[in-house]
Amino acid sequence: MSLINSLKPGGKHGVPSSESRDPIGFLVAGLSKLAQSDLIDTLRLRKSTEQAVFTVTRNGFKTMTTASRTFARAGSRGVDGVRLPAARPRGVFDLTPTEDQQMLVDVVTEFADEVVRPAATEANETCEAPEALLKASLEIGLPILGVPESLGGISEERSAMAGTLVAEALSRGDLGLAVATLAPGSVATALGLWGTDAQQQTYLPAFTGDDVPAAALALNEATVLFDVLSPSTTATRTADGFVLSGVKTLVPRGAQAELFVVGALLDDKPVLFLVESSSTGLSVEADPAMGVRAASLTRLHLDQVTVPADAVLGATDGTTYVECVRLSRLAWCALAIGTGQAVLDYVTPYVKQRQAFGEPIAHRQSVAFMVADIAIELQAMRLVTYKAAARAAAGKNFTREVALARKICADKGMRIGLDGVQLLGGHGFVKEHPVERWYRDLRAIGIMEGSVLV
Known part of the structure:
Protein backbone atom coordinates (compact mmCIF):
# COMPACT_ATOMS: atom_id res chain seq x y z
CA MET A 1 0.00 0.00 0.00
CA ALA A 214 3.81 34.03 0.13
CA ALA A 215 7.10 35.42 1.40
CA ALA A 216 10.75 35.43 0.37
CA LEU A 217 14.31 36.27 1.32
CA ALA A 218 15.67 38.97 -0.99
CA LEU A 219 19.48 39.02 -0.91
CA ASN A 220 20.55 38.68 -4.57
CA GLU A 221 21.46 41.73 -6.69
CA ALA A 222 22.18 42.18 -10.38
CA THR A 223 25.51 43.94 -9.98
CA VAL A 224 28.82 43.02 -11.58
CA LEU A 225 30.93 40.83 -9.29
CA PHE A 226 28.09 40.83 -6.76
CA ASP A 227 29.24 40.15 -3.19
CA VAL A 228 26.32 39.04 -1.04
CA LEU A 229 28.11 40.26 2.10
CA SER A 230 28.37 43.78 0.68
CA PRO A 231 24.96 44.58 -0.85
CA SER A 232 24.38 47.68 -2.96
CA THR A 233 20.93 48.17 -1.45
CA THR A 234 21.23 50.78 1.29
CA ALA A 235 19.37 51.59 4.49
CA THR A 236 19.42 55.14 5.85
CA ARG A 237 18.37 56.03 9.37
CA THR A 238 15.52 58.49 9.89
CA ALA A 239 13.79 59.85 12.95
CA ASP A 240 11.10 57.15 12.74
CA GLY A 241 12.96 54.22 11.21
CA PHE A 242 14.82 53.54 7.98
CA VAL A 243 14.63 54.26 4.26
CA LEU A 244 15.61 51.44 1.89
CA SER A 245 16.79 51.97 -1.68
CA GLY A 246 18.04 49.44 -4.19
CA VAL A 247 17.09 46.53 -6.43
CA LYS A 248 16.95 42.84 -5.52
CA THR A 249 16.86 40.11 -8.13
CA LEU A 250 15.83 36.45 -8.41
CA VAL A 251 13.22 36.81 -5.67
CA PRO A 252 10.86 33.79 -5.74
CA ARG A 253 7.12 34.47 -6.09
CA GLY A 254 7.72 38.18 -5.59
CA ALA A 255 4.49 39.21 -7.31
CA GLN A 256 2.43 37.25 -4.77
CA ALA A 257 4.65 37.80 -1.72
CA GLU A 258 3.24 39.78 1.19
CA LEU A 259 6.41 39.87 3.28
CA PHE A 260 10.08 40.13 2.34
CA VAL A 261 13.29 39.80 4.29
CA VAL A 262 15.57 42.28 2.50
CA GLY A 263 19.31 42.59 2.93
CA ALA A 264 20.71 46.13 2.94
CA LEU A 265 23.83 47.97 4.03
CA LEU A 266 23.36 50.01 7.21
CA ASP A 267 26.35 51.94 8.58
CA ASP A 268 28.65 49.78 6.41
CA LYS A 269 27.20 46.58 7.93
CA PRO A 270 24.83 44.17 6.14
CA VAL A 271 21.49 44.00 7.95
CA LEU A 272 18.17 42.20 7.43
CA PHE A 273 14.91 44.18 7.27
CA LEU A 274 11.30 43.04 7.30
CA VAL A 275 9.45 44.77 4.45
CA GLU A 276 5.74 44.34 3.91
CA SER A 277 4.41 44.32 0.37
CA SER A 278 2.12 47.26 1.14
CA SER A 279 5.10 49.56 1.71
CA THR A 280 5.08 52.65 -0.49
CA GLY A 281 7.79 52.62 -3.14
CA LEU A 282 7.96 48.83 -3.43
CA SER A 283 7.34 47.30 -6.85
CA VAL A 284 7.96 44.01 -8.58
CA GLU A 285 9.18 43.22 -12.07
CA ALA A 286 9.42 39.83 -13.75
CA ASP A 287 12.95 38.42 -13.71
CA PRO A 288 12.83 35.05 -15.52
CA ALA A 289 16.10 33.14 -15.69
CA MET A 290 17.40 30.11 -17.61
CA GLY A 291 16.73 27.89 -14.58
CA VAL A 292 14.57 27.67 -11.45
CA ARG A 293 11.76 29.02 -13.60
CA ALA A 294 8.94 27.37 -11.65
CA ALA A 295 9.79 29.61 -8.67
CA SER A 296 8.36 32.67 -10.52
CA LEU A 297 11.54 34.69 -10.09
CA THR A 298 11.09 38.46 -9.90
CA ARG A 299 13.04 41.68 -9.40
CA LEU A 300 12.21 43.77 -6.33
CA HIS A 301 12.54 47.56 -6.65
CA LEU A 302 12.89 49.56 -3.44
CA ASP A 303 12.47 53.26 -4.20
CA GLN A 304 12.85 55.16 -0.93
CA VAL A 305 10.85 52.54 0.95
CA THR A 306 10.19 53.62 4.53
CA VAL A 307 10.11 50.98 7.26
CA PRO A 308 9.69 51.44 11.03
CA ALA A 309 12.52 51.21 13.53
CA ASP A 310 11.40 47.74 14.62
CA ALA A 311 11.70 46.36 11.07
CA VAL A 312 15.30 45.28 11.70
CA LEU A 313 15.51 41.47 11.92
CA GLY A 314 18.27 40.39 14.28
CA ALA A 315 21.47 42.25 15.05
CA THR A 316 22.74 45.34 13.21
CA ASP A 317 26.42 44.39 13.44
CA GLY A 318 26.25 42.04 10.45
CA THR A 319 26.30 38.77 12.40
CA THR A 320 22.65 37.90 11.75
CA TYR A 321 23.01 38.68 8.06
CA VAL A 322 26.11 36.48 7.75
CA GLU A 323 24.37 33.60 9.51
CA CYS A 324 21.41 34.02 7.17
CA VAL A 325 23.72 33.78 4.15
CA ARG A 326 25.34 30.63 5.51
CA LEU A 327 22.01 28.93 6.24
CA SER A 328 20.80 29.93 2.79
CA ARG A 329 23.88 28.42 1.16
CA LEU A 330 23.27 25.27 3.15
CA ALA A 331 19.76 25.09 1.70
CA TRP A 332 21.07 25.54 -1.84
CA CYS A 333 23.57 22.74 -1.26
CA ALA A 334 20.70 20.46 -0.24
CA LEU A 335 18.77 21.47 -3.37
CA ALA A 336 21.82 20.63 -5.50
CA ILE A 337 22.09 17.18 -3.93
CA GLY A 338 18.43 16.38 -4.53
CA THR A 339 18.50 17.50 -8.16
CA GLY A 340 21.80 15.70 -8.71
CA GLN A 341 20.22 12.54 -7.33
CA ALA A 342 17.34 12.98 -9.78
CA VAL A 343 19.88 13.10 -12.60
CA LEU A 344 21.59 9.92 -11.39
CA ASP A 345 18.29 8.08 -10.96
CA TYR A 346 17.30 9.04 -14.52
CA VAL A 347 20.53 8.33 -16.41
CA THR A 348 21.32 4.99 -14.74
CA PRO A 349 18.43 3.00 -16.29
CA TYR A 350 18.72 5.05 -19.50
CA VAL A 351 22.31 3.98 -20.23
CA LYS A 352 21.41 0.36 -19.46
CA GLN A 353 18.51 0.40 -21.94
CA ARG A 354 19.91 2.61 -24.70
CA GLN A 355 21.38 0.46 -27.44
CA ALA A 356 24.33 1.40 -29.67
CA PHE A 357 26.32 -0.97 -31.88
CA GLY A 358 24.27 -3.90 -30.65
CA GLU A 359 24.71 -3.45 -26.90
CA PRO A 360 23.73 -1.08 -24.07
CA ILE A 361 25.87 2.04 -23.96
CA ALA A 362 26.48 1.28 -20.26
CA HIS A 363 28.93 -1.36 -21.48
CA ARG A 364 31.24 1.43 -22.66
CA GLN A 365 33.77 2.32 -20.00
CA SER A 366 33.51 6.04 -20.70
CA VAL A 367 29.77 5.91 -19.97
CA ALA A 368 30.06 3.64 -16.93
CA PHE A 369 32.82 5.76 -15.43
CA MET A 370 30.79 8.95 -15.94
CA VAL A 371 27.79 7.48 -14.11
CA ALA A 372 30.07 6.24 -11.33
CA ASP A 373 31.62 9.70 -11.00
CA ILE A 374 28.15 11.23 -10.53
CA ALA A 375 27.42 8.79 -7.70
CA ILE A 376 30.79 9.46 -6.06
CA GLU A 377 30.42 13.23 -6.29
CA LEU A 378 26.90 13.09 -4.87
CA GLN A 379 28.13 11.14 -1.88
CA ALA A 380 30.89 13.68 -1.27
CA MET A 381 28.37 16.52 -1.53
CA ARG A 382 26.15 14.83 1.05
CA LEU A 383 29.01 14.18 3.44
CA VAL A 384 30.08 17.81 3.61
CA THR A 385 26.55 19.27 3.53
CA TYR A 386 25.19 17.00 6.25
CA LYS A 387 28.17 17.77 8.46
CA ALA A 388 27.56 21.50 8.05
CA ALA A 389 23.84 21.03 8.76
CA ALA A 390 24.53 18.93 11.86
CA ARG A 391 26.86 21.58 13.27
CA ALA A 392 24.36 24.34 12.51
CA ALA A 393 21.59 22.41 14.26
CA ALA A 394 23.85 21.86 17.28
CA GLY A 395 24.57 25.58 17.51
CA LYS A 396 28.25 25.10 16.66
CA ASN A 397 30.35 27.18 14.30
CA PHE A 398 29.84 25.82 10.78
CA THR A 399 31.63 28.51 8.77
CA ARG A 400 34.29 26.20 7.35
CA GLU A 401 31.87 23.35 6.67
CA VAL A 402 29.33 25.45 4.78
CA ALA A 403 32.08 27.08 2.73
CA LEU A 404 33.34 23.65 1.68
CA ALA A 405 29.80 22.47 0.97
CA ARG A 406 29.07 25.55 -1.13
CA LYS A 407 32.22 25.03 -3.20
CA ILE A 408 31.78 21.33 -3.88
CA CYS A 409 28.01 21.55 -4.51
CA ALA A 410 28.36 24.49 -6.91
CA ASP A 411 31.20 22.88 -8.89
CA LYS A 412 30.11 19.26 -8.84
CA GLY A 413 26.42 20.07 -9.07
CA MET A 414 26.91 21.91 -12.35
CA ARG A 415 29.16 19.08 -13.56
CA ILE A 416 26.49 16.49 -12.75
CA GLY A 417 23.96 18.47 -14.78
CA LEU A 418 26.36 18.67 -17.71
CA ASP A 419 27.22 14.96 -17.54
CA GLY A 420 23.54 14.07 -17.38
CA VAL A 421 22.91 15.89 -20.64
CA GLN A 422 26.02 14.30 -22.17
CA LEU A 423 24.99 10.78 -21.20
CA LEU A 424 21.67 11.16 -23.01
CA GLY A 425 23.39 12.41 -26.16
CA GLY A 426 20.91 14.12 -28.47
CA HIS A 427 18.08 13.23 -26.09
CA GLY A 428 19.76 15.33 -23.41
CA PHE A 429 19.24 18.46 -25.50
CA VAL A 430 15.49 18.13 -26.04
CA LYS A 431 12.65 18.88 -23.62
CA GLU A 432 11.21 15.41 -24.00
CA HIS A 433 13.60 14.41 -21.23
CA PRO A 434 13.87 16.39 -17.94
CA VAL A 435 17.67 16.30 -17.79
CA GLU A 436 18.06 19.55 -19.74
CA ARG A 437 15.87 21.29 -17.14
CA TRP A 438 17.89 19.85 -14.29
CA TYR A 439 21.07 21.06 -15.99
CA ARG A 440 19.68 24.60 -16.19
CA ASP A 441 18.51 24.47 -12.58
CA LEU A 442 21.85 23.23 -11.27
CA ARG A 443 23.58 26.23 -12.83
CA ALA A 444 21.84 28.35 -10.18
CA ILE A 445 23.65 26.76 -7.24
CA GLY A 446 26.74 28.92 -7.62
CA ILE A 447 24.75 32.09 -8.35
CA MET A 448 21.64 32.25 -6.17
CA GLU A 449 21.86 33.77 -2.70
CA GLY A 450 19.00 33.94 -0.24
CA SER A 451 15.53 32.86 -1.43
CA VAL A 452 15.54 29.85 0.90
CA LEU A 453 17.25 28.83 4.14
CA VAL A 454 17.15 25.93 6.62
Missing part, protein backbone atom coordinates in the same frame (compact mmCIF):
# COMPACT_ATOMS: atom_id res chain seq x y z
CA SER A 2 1.22 3.50 -0.81
CA LEU A 3 2.58 5.50 2.12
CA ILE A 4 0.24 8.37 1.28
CA ASN A 5 -2.84 6.14 1.26
CA SER A 6 -1.84 4.49 4.55
CA LEU A 7 -1.65 7.72 6.58
CA LYS A 8 -4.33 8.73 9.09
CA PRO A 9 -5.06 12.32 10.19
CA GLY A 10 -4.99 13.61 13.79
CA GLY A 11 -6.73 16.51 15.57
CA LYS A 12 -7.55 19.99 14.26
CA HIS A 13 -6.30 20.60 10.71
CA GLY A 14 -4.92 17.08 10.71
CA VAL A 15 -2.50 17.84 13.58
CA PRO A 16 -1.99 15.07 16.15
CA SER A 17 -2.98 15.74 19.73
CA SER A 18 -0.50 17.41 22.07
CA GLU A 19 0.33 14.04 23.67
CA SER A 20 1.62 12.60 20.39
CA ARG A 21 2.49 15.74 18.48
CA ASP A 22 5.92 15.86 16.82
CA PRO A 23 7.25 17.15 13.47
CA ILE A 24 6.78 13.82 11.75
CA GLY A 25 3.30 13.32 13.12
CA PHE A 26 2.24 16.72 11.84
CA LEU A 27 3.58 16.06 8.36
CA VAL A 28 2.15 12.54 8.21
CA ALA A 29 -1.28 13.80 9.25
CA GLY A 30 -1.12 16.65 6.79
CA LEU A 31 -0.18 14.37 3.94
CA SER A 32 -3.13 12.15 4.74
CA LYS A 33 -5.39 15.17 4.39
CA LEU A 34 -3.73 15.89 1.06
CA ALA A 35 -4.40 12.38 -0.20
CA GLN A 36 -8.08 12.56 0.73
CA SER A 37 -8.56 15.93 -1.00
CA ASP A 38 -7.92 14.58 -4.51
CA LEU A 39 -5.27 17.28 -5.03
CA ILE A 40 -2.92 14.79 -6.63
CA ASP A 41 -5.44 13.73 -9.24
CA THR A 42 -6.46 17.33 -9.82
CA LEU A 43 -2.87 18.34 -10.33
CA ARG A 44 -2.19 15.64 -12.88
CA LEU A 45 -5.28 16.55 -14.85
CA ARG A 46 -4.62 20.27 -14.76
CA LYS A 47 -4.29 21.81 -18.22
CA SER A 48 -2.33 24.88 -19.14
CA THR A 49 -5.51 26.77 -20.00
CA GLU A 50 -6.72 26.26 -16.42
CA GLN A 51 -3.70 27.99 -14.93
CA ALA A 52 -3.13 31.69 -14.47
CA VAL A 53 -0.10 31.80 -16.73
CA PHE A 54 2.78 33.82 -15.35
CA THR A 55 3.24 36.43 -18.06
CA VAL A 56 7.00 36.64 -17.81
CA THR A 57 7.27 33.96 -20.51
CA ARG A 58 6.55 36.53 -23.19
CA ASN A 59 6.12 40.15 -22.23
CA GLY A 60 6.97 40.24 -18.56
CA PHE A 61 5.29 42.61 -16.16
CA LYS A 62 5.93 45.32 -13.63
CA THR A 63 3.40 45.90 -10.91
CA MET A 64 2.92 47.04 -7.37
CA THR A 65 3.35 44.22 -4.88
CA THR A 66 0.54 42.33 -3.17
CA ALA A 67 -0.96 44.51 -0.44
CA SER A 68 -4.08 42.63 0.58
CA ARG A 69 -2.93 41.65 4.06
CA THR A 70 -2.37 43.93 7.05
CA PHE A 71 -0.11 42.53 9.74
CA ALA A 72 -1.43 43.79 13.08
CA ARG A 73 1.37 44.81 15.41
CA ALA A 74 1.54 42.66 18.54
CA GLY A 75 3.95 41.44 21.20
CA SER A 76 6.45 43.21 23.42
CA ARG A 77 8.85 45.51 21.63
CA GLY A 78 12.52 45.25 22.40
CA VAL A 79 12.11 41.78 23.91
CA ASP A 80 13.82 38.79 22.32
CA GLY A 81 11.48 36.26 20.77
CA VAL A 82 11.33 32.52 21.37
CA ARG A 83 14.54 30.70 20.47
CA LEU A 84 14.83 26.99 19.75
CA PRO A 85 17.47 25.08 21.71
CA ALA A 86 20.35 23.43 19.91
CA ALA A 87 19.81 19.88 18.69
CA ARG A 88 20.78 17.16 21.15
CA PRO A 89 24.33 15.86 20.54
CA ARG A 90 24.57 12.33 19.15
CA GLY A 91 28.16 11.64 20.09
CA VAL A 92 30.42 10.54 17.27
CA PHE A 93 29.60 12.21 13.94
CA ASP A 94 27.09 10.01 12.15
CA LEU A 95 25.46 10.65 8.78
CA THR A 96 22.63 8.18 9.41
CA PRO A 97 19.33 10.07 9.81
CA THR A 98 17.43 9.54 13.03
CA GLU A 99 14.23 7.51 12.90
CA ASP A 100 12.13 10.69 12.85
CA GLN A 101 14.31 12.27 10.17
CA GLN A 102 14.04 9.16 8.00
CA MET A 103 10.26 9.19 8.31
CA LEU A 104 10.32 12.85 7.31
CA VAL A 105 12.45 12.04 4.26
CA ASP A 106 10.08 9.22 3.25
CA VAL A 107 6.98 11.43 3.49
CA VAL A 108 8.46 14.37 1.57
CA THR A 109 10.06 12.08 -1.03
CA GLU A 110 6.69 10.56 -1.84
CA PHE A 111 5.16 14.03 -2.03
CA ALA A 112 7.94 15.02 -4.45
CA ASP A 113 7.46 11.90 -6.56
CA GLU A 114 3.68 11.93 -6.75
CA VAL A 115 2.90 15.65 -6.71
CA VAL A 116 5.96 17.74 -7.55
CA ARG A 117 7.53 15.71 -10.37
CA PRO A 118 4.35 15.46 -12.51
CA ALA A 119 3.84 19.23 -12.30
CA ALA A 120 7.44 20.22 -13.08
CA THR A 121 7.40 20.42 -16.87
CA GLU A 122 4.37 22.67 -17.11
CA ALA A 123 5.52 24.81 -14.17
CA ASN A 124 8.82 25.36 -15.97
CA GLU A 125 7.01 26.49 -19.12
CA THR A 126 4.57 28.82 -17.38
CA CYS A 127 7.07 30.10 -14.79
CA GLU A 128 4.50 29.48 -12.08
CA ALA A 129 3.92 26.82 -9.46
CA PRO A 130 0.40 25.32 -9.66
CA GLU A 131 -1.88 26.67 -6.96
CA ALA A 132 -2.95 23.15 -6.01
CA LEU A 133 0.64 22.15 -5.40
CA LEU A 134 1.33 25.21 -3.26
CA LYS A 135 -1.74 24.49 -1.14
CA ALA A 136 -0.67 20.87 -0.82
CA SER A 137 2.74 21.96 0.48
CA LEU A 138 1.00 24.01 3.16
CA GLU A 139 -1.12 21.07 4.25
CA ILE A 140 1.92 18.91 4.97
CA GLY A 141 3.43 21.61 7.18
CA LEU A 142 6.37 22.90 5.11
CA PRO A 143 5.99 26.60 6.14
CA ILE A 144 6.24 25.83 9.86
CA LEU A 145 9.01 23.24 9.86
CA GLY A 146 11.44 25.73 11.43
CA VAL A 147 8.94 27.52 13.69
CA PRO A 148 9.07 26.79 17.47
CA GLU A 149 6.26 24.61 18.74
CA SER A 150 5.36 27.24 21.34
CA LEU A 151 4.60 29.66 18.48
CA GLY A 152 2.39 27.24 16.57
CA GLY A 153 5.15 25.48 14.64
CA ILE A 154 6.43 21.92 14.87
CA SER A 155 10.07 22.31 15.92
CA GLU A 156 11.33 21.41 19.38
CA GLU A 157 14.96 22.14 18.52
CA ARG A 158 16.94 23.85 15.78
CA SER A 159 15.88 22.29 12.49
CA ALA A 160 18.82 22.82 10.12
CA MET A 161 19.29 19.08 9.64
CA ALA A 162 15.60 18.39 9.09
CA GLY A 163 15.36 21.37 6.74
CA THR A 164 18.32 20.10 4.74
CA LEU A 165 16.73 16.68 4.34
CA VAL A 166 13.41 18.24 3.28
CA ALA A 167 15.06 20.50 0.70
CA GLU A 168 16.98 17.57 -0.76
CA ALA A 169 13.88 15.37 -0.96
CA LEU A 170 11.75 18.10 -2.55
CA SER A 171 14.32 18.99 -5.19
CA ARG A 172 14.37 15.39 -6.38
CA GLY A 173 10.93 16.26 -7.71
CA ASP A 174 11.95 19.66 -9.11
CA LEU A 175 14.33 22.35 -7.91
CA GLY A 176 12.21 25.29 -9.06
CA LEU A 177 9.07 24.00 -7.37
CA ALA A 178 11.10 23.19 -4.27
CA VAL A 179 12.18 26.84 -4.05
CA ALA A 180 8.61 28.02 -4.59
CA THR A 181 7.27 25.83 -1.77
CA LEU A 182 10.15 26.45 0.65
CA ALA A 183 10.35 30.25 0.30
CA PRO A 184 7.52 31.15 2.76
CA GLY A 185 8.84 28.72 5.36
CA SER A 186 12.29 30.24 5.03
CA VAL A 187 10.94 33.62 6.14
CA ALA A 188 9.07 31.95 9.01
CA THR A 189 12.27 30.15 10.02
CA ALA A 190 14.18 33.45 9.94
CA LEU A 191 11.58 34.98 12.26
CA GLY A 192 11.96 32.01 14.58
CA LEU A 193 15.74 32.34 14.60
CA TRP A 194 16.14 36.10 14.95
CA GLY A 195 12.76 37.78 15.41
CA THR A 196 11.85 39.78 18.49
CA ASP A 197 8.78 38.92 20.50
CA ALA A 198 6.86 41.69 18.72
CA GLN A 199 7.95 40.48 15.27
CA GLN A 200 7.07 36.88 16.03
CA GLN A 201 3.67 37.78 17.47
CA THR A 202 2.96 40.06 14.50
CA TYR A 203 3.95 37.82 11.60
CA LEU A 204 4.17 34.16 12.63
CA PRO A 205 0.42 33.67 13.29
CA ALA A 206 -0.13 34.19 9.56
CA PHE A 207 2.32 31.38 8.74
CA THR A 208 0.82 28.97 11.25
CA GLY A 209 -2.78 29.60 10.15
CA ASP A 210 -4.76 28.34 7.18
CA ASP A 211 -4.02 31.29 4.87
CA VAL A 212 -0.22 31.25 4.68
CA PRO A 213 1.24 34.29 2.88
